[in-house]
Amino acid sequence: MSDSPTPPLRRTALHSTHHAHKARMVDFGGWDMPVQYSGLVAEHMAVRSGVGVFDVSHMGDIQLRGPNSLAAVQKLLMNDASKLQIGQAHYSAMLYENGTFVDDVVLHKLGENDYLIVINAGTREKDVQWVRKTIGGMGGLHITDVSDYYTQIAIQGPKAAATLQKLTGVDLSAIKNYWFTWGQVCGLHNVLIARTGYTGEDGFEIYIPSDEPTSARVWGEVLNAGAEFGILPCGLGARNTLRLESAMALYGHEISDTINVFEANLGRYCKLGREPEGGSDFIGRDALVKIQEAGGPTRKLVGLEMVDRGIGRDGYPVFDAAGNRIGEITSGSPAPFLKKNIALAYVPVAFTELGTDVFVEVRDQKVKAQVVPTPFYKKPKKAQPVAELHVPVS
DSSP states (O other), rough: OOOOOOOOOOOOHHHHHHHHHTTTTEEEEEEEEEEEEEEEHHHHHHHHSOOOEEEEETTTEEESSTTHHHHHHHHBBOOOOOOOTTHHHHHHHHEETBBEEEEEEEEEETTEEEEEEESSTTTTHHHHHHHHHTTOOOSSSSSEEOGEEEEEEEHHHHHHHHHTTBBSSSSSGGTTTTTEEEEEETTTTEEEEEEOSSSSOOOEEEEOOOHHHHHHHHHHHHHHGGGGOOOOOOOHHHHHHHHTTOOOOOTTTTTTTOTTTTTTGGGGOTTTSSSSBBBBBOOHHHHHHHHHHHHHHEEEEEEEEEEOOOOTTTEEEEETTTTOOOEEEEEEEETTTEEEEEEEEEEEEGGTOOOOOTEEETEEEEEEEEEOOOOOOEEEEEEEEGGGGOOOOO
16 A cells, blocks of 8 residues: 655745745745745844845634633633733643643734634644634634635834835834734735734734735735835745744744643743633643642753854754753754854753853764853844933932
């Protein structure tokens, strides 16, 4: 018997556009996606210094509607959705009973009894099945997988607002970080415009109809609008180095079904003390409480900066000074903007203090690294207008 044929890679509505840009394409979670166009470093630097545009249409979207939608969200996700206002989003996660990750998500409150959960591309089918299995039996709830309804375009960088503002009459300065609204973009009505992203920079994600002509037209108009700022189309390679500089988790690396919330340093998004909605706490809460009561996790995620020459890559082992293997790198690469070699790694709690020296095995050589604060990169704060500065009187 022959093995069953591998299913063809899925394509976004911008697939032909990526080929027209001569993008290098790769298989990412079953999707044929651009890893780079002009080059990873150039794309990374465009986002840090100006603006870049990404096709993130491979991400999944699940809409929950109905009078029981808040109770469903509260059972499904670890953050406290009861605090969200309409037009607000927040970071959260779906957990297994043992407190490890099904996936991390961004939850948007579209209206009363109306929520949108944005999920990762590589876990899309698994996530949809988990949602249906976990809350599908609840009454007063309608679950819709709307993933294929939208082309999702991310416009990221300090010039993202100036770029997108040319294409919409919506006052983008009124949209705060992790808030969203609807408005006309490139002549399209009722486009969801969210001040969200995965780069550590200011930026927006827009959700437009997923037909190919509309998607290609909007992509082109974004590139034209950003031309004066040196906009570049950006691939998944730059998206990865940007999120690593910002120490943002990636499923299958910093978070997975073998890593719990406290190990991943994401406890600030996990609301153990919230009021149960509809008499139900979120899945995974009890296990996390037990971990907390037992003194917390035994290992934690840390940032590493390579001290000696060498690049710590995903999966490389980490050792203590005595040569004992103590952990493993989850994500590592050169940081184009910081011009350093950085990594995220899991190590025992005893090795998490800032300044601790560890050693990464790079091509059979032990290369010295140091535990450093994360995120490695923080976007510069906007300067205050001179009129708002208050000089103390001596």
